[in-house]
Amino acid sequence: MATIRQHTATLLVPTIFFGYTLYANSTLLISSTATDAHAAENKNLSLSYVIDGEATRDLDALYKKELPHREPSVGVFGNARYAVLGAGRKGVVIGDDHWFFTTEEFKKVSQADISDAVERIDGIRKQLAERGITLVVAPLPAKSDIYAEELPGSLQSSAMADAYEAFSAALRDKGLTVADTRTALVQAKPFDPVFLKSDTHWTPHGAKATAAAIQSTLQAAGLTLPQQQVTAQWQTPVSIWGDLTRYVTSPEYAPAAGLTQENLPIYRTTAESPDAGADLFGDSAGAPVMLVGTSYSANENWSFVDFLRESLSTDVVNVAKEGLGPGVPMLDLLEGGVLDESTPSVVVWEFPVRFLGTKTLWKRVTSEPEGGHHNA
Known part of the structure; x- marks a missing residue:
């Protein structure tokens, strides 16, 4: 039977994640176009800009250079995942009382x-x-x-x-x-x-x-x-x-x-x-x-x-x-x-x-x- 913690995680973690994604991506595009004079003259954040896929291409290029709030996001999402789910990223197994183990040890x-x-x-x-x-x-x-x-x-x-x-x-x-x-x-x-x-x-x-x-x-x-x-x-x-x-x-x-x-x-x-x-x-x-x-x-x-x-x-x-x-x-x-x-x-x-x-x-x-x- 699902626990209240699991139900909360089902709603809370995705909400935080997608909310941050929308915020970070918007900030990334706006800051990029604002600091690039040539880009600011030739492109705007219109519906066609998104539908035609240009925004996706720009985001892909920009991700390779920088992602705003990267360090805070790692910490915030990591803390939320650990607090709500009692889990970490791939590579770690969470034990009791803050005991952590490498996944390399869980094999035959x-x-x-x-x-x-x-x-x-x-x-x-x-x-x-x-x-x-x-x-x-x-x-x-x-x-x-x-x-x-x-x-x-x-x-x-x-x-x-x-x-x-x-x-x-x-x-x-x-x-x-x-x-x-x-x-x-x-x-x-x-x-x-x-x-x-x-x-x-x-x-x-x-x-x-x-x-x-x-x-x-x-x-x-x-x-x-x-x-x-x-x-x-x-x-x-x-x-x-x-x-x-x-x-x-x-x-x-x-x-x-x-x-x-x-x-x-x-x-x-x-x-x-x-x-x-x-x-x-x-x-x-x-x-x-x-x-x-x-x-x-x-x-x-x-x-x-x-x-x-x-x-x-x-x-x-x-x-x-x-x-x-x-x-x-x-x-x-x-x-x-x-x-x-x-x-x-x-x-x-x-x-x-x-x-x-x-x-x-x-x-x-x-x-x-x-x-x-x-x-x-």
Whole structure:
């Protein structure tokens, strides 16, 4: 049975939309003809101007240049849609209490997708092993898995949890070293949020729990690393608008919709260089550990590389990249000269499971804006 909210939305949203459309289009045409002297002499806003299609052609051309009230309209319509319908634009799923999720997490990953990825990863493991480097894979669970209780009941599913478990198991069956980050995040969740409410990424608390899980994995696998003195300090926190907020409304209008910025504590670490006489890593060696992956690693706001450096008590060099998914940064690493210039003994590969089965997992796509993968 339709609710009062749904009936109101049926009438209110279209009324606002078409009212604005008429107003904006009229303003656009009038302002254009008024500022173009030649056009003002040769055309007027008559009935024939509209019927003959000239107005449509002019609007099409003008839309490509500018649209009046664009920014306010994005905010106003976004707020109305969110308030009345509890929805955002394509790309976001709205949960309870201002929890937002990317639609990329609501899919079924096939066994073929997992098998294809594992075969590729196993091949990369072999390439690194030829250089004397151990690969450690850190699959990252989906936010919609860890915070499924914040979703509408109809959207709650075990699909992404199943994908995580199947992917991790398949990697282990191939003999790869795999960190169980999902268990670490679930165990850390009661103490502080491990994912941001309005962003696809984890919190520093989630990043720290994952770093500890990777350290435990290396220890269980018998992988020893040269130990260094690591100093750490908390820095001034930063406030950001979550990347999924922009799929609901504009930041300028977000507070009116009850949305707030995410506050992030910033953690920074430094590994002290060993004494020159000790020659701990060799004359041409770099950091013992190299981190590759997505914006979960590359974006310094989450402090992941810092927590990893502290957990491992050794230096970590970060070659992760934003906006390319997990596959392309690894391919770039293998094809570039970084591994020739440095000699890490371990490469940690942060790999969100929501990328399994995507067409761009192993391809660089320059024509698609980052919004397609929510800055991962």
